[in-house]
Amino acid sequence: MSEDRVTVGLGSRAYDIVIGEDALDRAGALIRPLMKRPRTVIVTDENVRAAQGPRLEASLKSAGIAFETIALPPGEATKSFENLQMLLGRLLDLAIDRQDVVIAFGGGVIGDLTGFASAVLKRGCRFAQIPTSLLAQVDSSVGGKTGVNAPQGKNLIGAFHQPVIVISDMRALDTLPPRELGAGFAEIVKYGALGDAAFFGWLEENAKAVFAGDRDARIYAVKRSCEMKAKIVAADERETGERALLNLGHTFGHALEAALGYSAKLLHGEAVAAGMGLAFDFSVRQGVCAAADAERVKRLLRSVGLPAGIADVPALKGVSGERLLDLMRQDKKVDAGALTLILARKIGAAYIQKDAPAGEILAFLNENTA
Ligand code: GLY
Numbered sequence: 001m002s003e004d005r006v007t008v009g010l011g012s013r014a015y016d017i018v019i020g021e022d023a024l025d026r027a028g029a030l031i032r033p034l035m036k037r038p039r040t041v042i043v044t045d046e047n048v049r050a051a052q053g054p055r056l057e058a059s060l061k062s063a064g065i066a067f068e069t070i071a072l073p074p075g076e077a078t079k080s081f082e083n084l085q086m087l088l089g090r091l092l093d094l095a096i097d098r099q100d101v102v103i104a105f106g107g108g109v110i111g112d113l114t115g116f117a118s119a120v121l122k123r124g125c126r127f128a129q130i131p132t133s134l135l136a137q138v139d140s141s142v143g144g145k146t147g148v149n150a151p152q153g154k155n156l157i158g159a160f161h162q163p164v165i166v167i168s169d170m171r172a173l174d175t176l177p178p179r180e181l182g183a184g185f186a187e188i189v190k191y192g193a194l195g196d197a198a199f200f201g202w203l204e205e206n207a208k209a210v211f212a213g214d215r216d217a218r219i220y221a222v223k224r225s226c227e228m229k230a231k232i233v234a235a236d237e238r239e240t241g242e243r244a245l246l247n248l249g250h251t252f253g254h255a256l257e258a259a260l261g262y263s264a265k266l267l268h269g270e271a272v273a274a275g276m277g278l279a280f281d282f283s284v285r286q287g288v289c290a291a292a293d294a295e296r297v298k299r300l301l302r303s304v305g306l307p308a309g310i311a312d313v314p315a316l317k318g319v320s321g322e323r324l325l326d327l328m329r330q331d332k333k334v335d336a337g338a339l340t341l342i343l344a345r346k347i348g349a350a351y352i353q354k355d356a357p358a359g360e361i362l363a364f365l366n367e368n369t370a
Pocket of ligand 1 (some may be wrong): 047140142143235243246247
């Protein structure tokens, strides 16, 4: 049994991220000590339930935990206000109390929705994250950002609410479609690019092993990503400062996703990959980063089939620089109308650029969409 732990150091709300080859099979034993009474509700989607549900159910049963399951349709549309209301109603009907631990079992959609329901149910109940996508394991299940989408935009309604444990099982990744694996890998590259040049170098060496399913390589990639996120979240839980570094590639990326209507043409992680390539290229254009570093970032992303710029996404053909800048301005991180970008001085040294120069961004986007 190989298992690693990372602690998110948030004082009385500190929690562990347990990462292991078969961690899901120990979920019951891991969660039971955190429960006041041995009963829970699993919130999941139908695909995850079919692929991995029996393992979670068996582990809860062997730990003596009674459970009900709420299985929602897979996909981004599930992360809606309507589903939040429905889920809250079901949890109330099932008499979930503030001390109970609800289980979010799935990718980012299930984690964000269940986390937000837990944040507001009876003014806050406890919840566990069991992320089953690579992206959720290295990003969305850690750090307490929860919420649902609004017609006006993604993730616009939500709360910070930390889980009591995160359990990441490597075997669950075996049933993940390759594009989803790539989307998660983009967020892993992000950690190296923003703050750990040695990890970035390790990824250059080991990307193929991570994709091929090498267990030790996957555990290390997830663990190092979680360590970096845990450190940043512990220092700046509510994103008043350095947590914004985790948005490397996101402001450009959100604009690309929005231009394509948040469709399957470009997954979130793929948009982050393209956005990271753009952030490094823009850093070079601003004279703060060596071109060789931007080339390394783009080479690593492209080596695993991820886009590293606008031209790598055929569906973006014909979208103008003006349109993309307009969409960047609608990002929820815009501060009193001013754009904030995460740029880099080199691989492993990202920084927050407030009041980013809109004219220069437009010229850059025009060059990249020409
Ligand atoms: N996904 C970025 C953050 O959690 O802050």
